[in-house]
Amino acid sequence: MKHKLRYIKLPVLLILVAFLFSFAEKRNNARKISEIKVQFVGGENLYVTEEAVNNLLIQNDVAATDIDKETLDLNRVERLLNNHDMIENAEAFLSLDGKLQAKIVQRKPIGRIVGNSTYYLDENGSEMPLSPYYSARVPLLLGVDSGAVEKVYPLVAYIQQDDFLTQHVTAIKRMSGNKFELQMRKLDFKVYFGKAENIALKFNNFKAFYKKAIQDEKLDTYKRVNLQFEDQVVCTKK
Known part of the structure; x- marks a missing residue:
């Protein structure tokens, strides 16, 4: 009888772990973007400013702080930045603490x-x-x-x-x-x-x-x- 209970507990435990993981992931995706952080890679002269990048993203409704992480389209963010006249290349990603980060290489x-x-x-x-x-x-x-x-x-x-x-x-x-x-x-x-x-x-x-x-x-x-x-x-x- 004890062996049967042991076998029953293992599947229940696995289901519980899967449920908790799914719940945590859904809750994490539903979190709002807390901040937009822009990092310029290489070069000190700013042909486009951090404020200009932030405004560009917010105005195009792709990085407003009231958007949840699941809704945010990082590919769209990168396309928008790469289409800017002053930007050579841009990479966008989300940090664990809910910040949208963009690494930008300016044109020279x-x-x-x-x-x-x-x-x-x-x-x-x-x-x-x-x-x-x-x-x-x-x-x-x-x-x-x-x-x-x-x-x-x-x-x-x-x-x-x-x-x-x-x-x-x-x-x-x-x-x-x-x-x-x-x-x-x-x-x-x-x-x-x-x-x-x-x-x-x-x-x-x-x-x-x-x-x-x-x-x-x-x-x-x-x-x-x-x-x-x-x-x-x-x-x-x-």
């Missing part, structure tokens, strides 16, 4: 196109609108229309990855024949780059010229530095 501008319309060129070579919250310190791209973006992009991308060039190049001007001229910060000469070809070689030549001119104290004696020839730097004096 590398140049600012100035013309009939003004906008950024991002690190992927795509157009990016200006931000109302922060103005990026990137080279101005002059005379570059939408048809010439692919021509200037390799040059801008290379400059953005080099600390020396980022510090010195303030503008890139497109000339006829898709050739480019660089304007430099605190240097009284312009750099004629030519076509965006053999970029690393040309800039290495320029760095060697710059170092030698610094040593000889002759930087102020030039009005134009020509890099279009691969094997030499041609300088024009004032």
